[in-house]
Amino acid sequence: MRIRSHPDRPAPRRRRLIAVATAGALALGGGVIAVAPAQAADEPLEINLVTVNDFHGRIEAAAPVGGIAALAKAVDGIRSTNDRTVFAAAGDMIGASTFTSFIQQDLPTIDTLNDAGLEVSAAGNHEFDKGWLDLRDRVQDAADWEYIAANVFLKGTQETALSESWVKDFGDVSVGFIGAVTEELPSLVSPGGITELDVRPIVASVNGAADRLTDGNAANGEADVLVLLIHEGAANTSYAAVTDSSAFAQIVSGASPKINAIVSGHTHLAYNHEVPYAGDTGQRPVISSGQYGEKFSNMVIQVDPATKTVLSMDNTVYDMYVGTTPQYPVPADDPILAKVNVAKAEAAVQGGVELGKITADFNRAKLAAGTENRGGESTLGNFVADAQLWSARRTDPATQIAFMNPGGLRADMAFAPDGVLTYKEAADVQSFANTLVTLTLTGDQIRQALEQQWQPAGAQRPFLKLGISKGFEYAFDPAAAPGSRILRMTLDGVDIDPAASYRVVANSFLSTGGDNFGAIGQGTNKRDTGQVDLESMVAYMAEVKTATPDYAQRSIGATLPAPAGAQGYEVGSSFDIALSSLDFSTTEPRATTVDVTIGGKPAGTSAIDNTLPTAISDVNGKATVTVTVPEGITGTAKFGTPVQVPLTVTTPRGTSIEIPVTVFERADSSTLGIPSKFLAKRNSSVQFTTIVVAEKGTVVTGEVTISDGDEVIATATLTAKDRGIVKVKLPALDRGVHKLSVSYGGSDTVKPSESPTFPVLVW
Template sequence: MSPVLSFRARIAGAAGAAGLLAVALAVPAQAAEEGQTEIQILGINDFHGRILPDAFGGSAGAASLATAVDTLEDVYPNTVFAAAGDLIGASTFESFIAHDKPTIDVLNAMGLDVSAVGNHEFDQGYADLVDRVMQPESDANPDGGAQWEYLGANVRLLNGDPALPETWIQTFGEVEVGFIGAVTDETPSLVSPDGVAMLEFEDEAVAANRSAAALEDEGADVIVLLVHEGAPTVEYADAVDTSNDFGAMLDALDPAIDAVVSGHTHMAYDHDVPVAEWAGNAVTERPVVSAGQYGMYLNQLIFTVDDATGEIVSIDSALIDLWESGADAPVYAEDPTVAEITALAAAEADVLGAVDLGDLDGPLYRARIEGGDSGSSRGAESTLGNAVAEAQRWATEGLGVQVAFMNPGGLRADMLGEALGTGEYPSAVTYKEAASVQPFANTLVAMTLTGEQLAAVLEEQWQPAGSSRPFLRLGTSDGFAYTYDPTADAGERILEITLDGEPIAGDDHVRIAVNSFLAAGGDNFATFAEGVDRADSGRIDLNAMVDYLADQGSIGPDLAQHSVGVAGLDTLVARRTATLELSSLAFTGAGELVDPAVQVSLGGVDLGEFAVDGALPTDLYDEQGTATVTFDVPRELAGTQELVITGAATGTQVSLTVDVRNGGPKAGKDKKDLPNGKTPPGRDKK
């Protein structure tokens, strides 16, 4: 490990690792036979600037990770420390506030050798990556200086030339180990498209196979693919399922590629995938691994290679837990050199981030799935997403904005204030916390969309087939609501959109605001890029929140749902029994209020209260909070009517114009009877 220290000021510090506390699931050392070489690959991914330990999240922190790497290098001297991207970007405040320079410094200090680029390496654009991050630190470039090799074989300039180094080779005695780097080809939809407009992102397998052939020509004996693309779950079956992008990529890889170190989906797995062409070899399965996120785990691969032939004799792998469940501290003690860098970063961040911005009236949470942490779902409506959207609408009112939208991936932490979700509110919120929620520094862009385009935007929440996240629920500002049919075909799901209770027609024009990432079509929301009369507000998303709190004094959760699913509208037939299935009636944050029942009316007639099941979701869609509404449709309600769904406890109220078809008499019913004995408006009982 090289003791490189340069965060803001150089610190004198002793290099070397602290003592090992314990080894979790590491491959035990075995003496290689004469004529064989053992090579260790240590892998991380999706570090996202988590330089400090986090007991709650199980992130070991950079100083402990450094010791883990050092300790395992002592056991296996022939080691490459590698990564699968997203080392920087979407970072915690200590790194974010300093342009991720502390993260660059700690990874340099622990001797990171090589990494694929991830999509977050492009958060500030291609030019920032190659001209700042990848360039040596200097007086002219104080925030750069990554000393590892960044690879991106599938990142091409528009003329087809490589935009980044494609491969890298490390030699150990008679054995050459080659590395390929690739990033998800969805990157243009995951970062601000303007920042990568000069680039094309090739299919990962196509680029990997081309690079593998080049490495073979250069004499590489072992070839490792570092790819910022990952399996959608930790299950083996999902990793090899060719219906998703990752499984399709694995299936298409050349057998010359001996191992895959992956990332992007933040999953921790250690799979062995059979390779048909390896039948009869000493090794018949390819390791496919990922180390989760934030320095929680470390992948370990041990290759034993015959020196004379270059053949791989064996491959062993392990997933090393760096902070075991229930432990009071990380498995590995802190390296003093790296600890000094992180301490300086934390001290500077504390000064910059300690300012109180205002109060929280209650905790603001991201969405979650059952058994998952807050933020484990980007597919459900959240109080935080809606609150941030409302602050951004407020910040752009001067540009005529009526509605604002917020992408869930831009929310990187909950906003809980000093009460941390369990104490008393109101509670102060600091600049550091606000910055941790929105670390990307996107500007806010105003534009005009038609009602038809708004419906298209809402349809785009259902992501393209094969996407690692099938649904992305946009946060929306106050007064904006819509109903949708989750069972309908693509392009036909959105039923009605309202603003302040009034329906938006397809040819209406609505002034909206989004961050610059969405404005350029990020996250596959291509319709935002079609907006006209565009105006960049010049306000950073974080600054919008800071200014909102300064003006309003506080912000808090609005528990009213802005979208509600309604299925079964075809059963609305006069003189028949109708059954409507309602969904998306509940938020998923810890302790957030759920209506025990919703009131439903049709054509002004109260149909009664219907119980809500508020169980947490198990998938990544926005269907939690369900109710079944069954009632007899009176004959007097035939025609166009308004369906209204109200949750008294949360304040939810959405409406939908529906068509009630006429039907014949229903046996056993008085055709004049209405629910609760009421009469539709404008009619008299005969």
């Protein structure tokens, strides 16, 4: 058996001897994995490919997570019956790990995966969490397996940063693995950590690698069977998700027919599909084993050793637990389990340190299903932003605003059982060890950053709600067009000036444009504080001793109808406002009502609908409030002159956010119409004098309409020089009684009015 990697990378070190046995089958979980015994030369060669993905340092067992010791036991069981076995992965083996591994730089995960015999893995986005240099110089050196990625290049070159492929020989048959990482990598990790790299299109990159592995040039590491290990995946578990027009399905359909199987990850879903293709078997497996070592896959590959043709590829996904029953029990003296226990003991010492007290839960936002809603405002996101603002000011006192990305919050902070916040609990929240970076943004760049919460067109991620520090507030219109959603931003009650500069702090991930917040990445005068986010939380808790959640929303959604006239909303007029983001979504006390004032005067109130959203968004806490613009607003006494006043939205939980609206008031008017004759001979001339007077001597202009009953018989226009009086000669009136009246249509400064009816008898 020979192992070969891309020529520019050394072959991985091996620290395990693979046990070889001749048993024909091994009971695993709920079924039996059949593997071939030693075969005669003319029999098909059988290879077992065992795969996992998105392990994320879950070395401890806790149903449904099997733990590394049980996973190693399952893999060893397959190896023991077939020495032609490969253990491979589709990325994210480390990073976003649980505390036991995280607090020790993921070394317990790397060490135990080495012991489990992992041989090759695609690089996932989380392998780059601490930057390319950390992956290259620390992680890859500690790992006995080979990380591969055909679409990640050293910037400006044609040289891949990692090996593009890895090959394992089984006698006369070789299996080649090609790696790839999601093209979204630059938006998923701190861009500053991968400045030396270019992430290029997956399909072209892996197809090029497939061509090199099959071009007859031994220097390229020739292979007979090709497997794509790709850290990208389907949006759901359906067959359609790997065959439709989605980005991942296009990768599946675009992958060279030389590639016999696709092992995927990234979306944390378990699926097991066979998709038609033009390769040997006619059906290409497209699989994923879910997440966290809850499952693993075993692909049985049959190859004709003479023709090197792939005869079949049969994949099965196995559960590590069925309910609460482990399918691969680990004996107490298992050596890998012993390493896990040592790591747990060390983490317990470091994690048990008390940082301070909390008076209630600090939560991430939730959907109706109970899952995380990264689009919702959260007490936890705002609290972390508060802590980071305080911490940044220790080294950069001019810092004014903090932003926190929701994806950087990996757990809630629960009050139970005793209100004590430990190091481990804080570390579970912020597990990426990002440093805090201060930078300068213009007010308009802050607006752009808030707009980017909706994410650019084509992005795989939906709306992402930034946590913001206390004192910074904004209102947004979720129904507005992209680029115009932000209605108002204030800092300590003062409007953000688009042209002014503001000092902002964000973690190193956000500071370089992570999660597609490019406006933050454009900040100037960047200064790395050297403070790791978790360390800043430790220092903050040492300062405040006890932390209490802030139940006031720091942003709200508001959709207002357009004013009926060009001057704004008229005093006395009524309209509906659609409000959202009025409440939190978990254990926080509910905000049940919302009040609206205009110009400081009550304008409307409504109950709040606290039904949780079913899709990621910031619409929790909704209400439609019918408001009436009150009279007596300061500044509107000068009739017809528009004034800008605050429309203030408040809830009993402390939310109070102002949106500027323009209102105006018109003077009241009175209209009188007097005919020149009350008795008139048929065909005689009748003149109708119209008099319109307005409050406080306001100048009257506009149209007057004279009616005979319901029929309009004459109109006239009042100009300023008419001083509200106009005489109109009426058309000839037929014999009978005519009920004459006049209506004044109003103007920008004067309200409409109508006269009483005057009867005129024509004989």
